[in-house]
Amino acid sequence: xxxxxxxxxxxxxxxxxxxxxxxxxxxxxxxxxxxxxxxxxxxxxxxxxxxxxxxxxxxxxxxxxxxxxxxxxxxxxxxxxxxxxxxxxxxxxxxxxxxxxxxxxxxxxxxxxxxxxxxxxxxxxxxxxxxxxxxxxxxxxxxxxxxxxxxxxxxxxxxxxxxxxxxxxxxxxxxxxxxxxxxxxxxxxxxxxxxxxxxxxxxxxxxxxxxxxxxxxxxxxxxxxxxxxxxxxxxxxxxxxxxxxxxxxxxxxxxxxxxxxxxxxxxxxxxxxxxxxxxxxxxxxxxx
Numbered sequence: 001x002x003x004x005x006x007x008x009x010x011x012x013x014x015x016x017x018x019x020x021x022x023x024x025x026x027x028x029x030x031x032x033x034x035x036x037x038x039x040x041x042x043x044x045x046x047x048x049x050x051x052x053x054x055x056x057x058x059x060x061x062x063x064x065x066x067x068x069x070x071x072x073x074x075x076x077x078x079x080x081x082x083x084x085x086x087x088x089x090x091x092x093x094x095x096x097x098x099x100x101x102x103x104x105x106x107x108x109x110x111x112x113x114x115x116x117x118x119x120x121x122x123x124x125x126x127x128x129x130x131x132x133x134x135x136x137x138x139x140x141x142x143x144x145x146x147x148x149x150x151x152x153x154x155x156x157x158x159x160x161x162x163x164x165x166x167x168x169x170x171x172x173x174x175x176x177x178x179x180x181x182x183x184x185x186x187x188x189x190x191x192x193x194x195x196x197x198x199x200x201x202x203x204x205x206x207x208x209x210x211x212x213x214x215x216x217x218x219x220x221x222x223x224x225x226x227x228x229x230x231x232x233x234x235x236x237x238x239x240x241x242x243x244x245x246x247x248x249x250x251x252x253x254x255x256x257x258x259x260x261x262x263x264x265x266x267x268x269x270x271x272x273x274x275x276x277x278x279x280x281x282x283x284x285x286x287x288x
Contacts, residue, residue: 002239004029007084009076011067011125012094014042016194017144019049020227021091021234026050028235032059032084036076037094040064059083067094067121068113070128077128089140089238090129092122092166097196098158100207111158118162119169126173130182139182140238143170145249146188150275155208167249167275174247183246185237189230190253191219225253233257248273 008030012018014037022035023046033050037043047062054060063079065072080087098114099107122143133139147153148160149167167186174184191197197216205213229252236242236257237250244264250257250273260267267273280287 001029002235002241003089005031006088006238007032007034007080007086008089008091008238009034009036009080009087009125009129010091010093011036011065011121012144013037014039014046016196017189017192017227017230018091018093019046020231021093022046022050023053024231024235025089025238026054026058026060028239030058030089032061034061034063034076034080034083034087036063036065036067038064038066066117067092067124068116070124073121073124074128077125077132081132086136087129087132088136088138090125090142091234091238092125092141092143094118094121095144095162096159097156097199098162100156100200100203102155103157106157114158115162115165118159119165122166122169126169126184130177133182134177134180137181139177139180140242141170141173141177141182141184142234142237143167143184143186144189145170145186147191149186149188149249153212155212164275170249171247171274178246181243183237183242183244185242185246186249187230187233187237188249188251188253189227189233190225190251191215192224192227192230194227197224229253236260244268249275 003025008025010022013022013035025033043062047060050060063076065076067073095118099110143166145163145166149163153160170184170186177184200208200216233252241261245260
């Protein structure tokens, strides 16, 4: 019951990782949960699953919303605050891969739309919840990033650029919110076998490249990274156990996040788990 009494908003919760996070937040005792996504039918199906396992004391709400539309986000936040008076946790999970293929053949509007959902959506949600969190002098914001943020992702450029933007926005917002005890972090859940993998396989090697396509085939065969790792990391970052850990991108699979609370002070004084420029000196080169 790590989230007992807490109120959370989870975007992109109609399927995949978002659905898994929502269900686990119920199990972890969150007092109130608001889930949102664009597909109302799927969203209501997830809400029904959540209510099935929730005790009567828990309140589960669902609201169709497109996070790329600021007006939708304002309605979502206002609805949540009206229902629960406060929001302790915001999980910005909504995201898409977007168009795939060489940049010169990319559909420009689809490329821009990817940033509107993946990056602007995070901005809109953070912007409209921060007033309440600052008033309460506490909050947890968890932004979903991924492998596209920490390395080039050929032929999926909109996704990669948007997720890199999410990480830098996360680090920047964490600094702005440090005096208000609002922790802002990004997580990389790993290569999941969700609809995004299906999109890569459907696009084929011609659009995503032979290497990435081969990795996707292997991922499908091997089962990918378990959803539970990303879900458990979200619970950790949404709980009081992670208080003071902020401005980081944390890998669910590769980082020892379960013991991070023991290194809270060291972490706050370092650039570990951040995006930084690498110089020749960092790699043992003397070029100057």
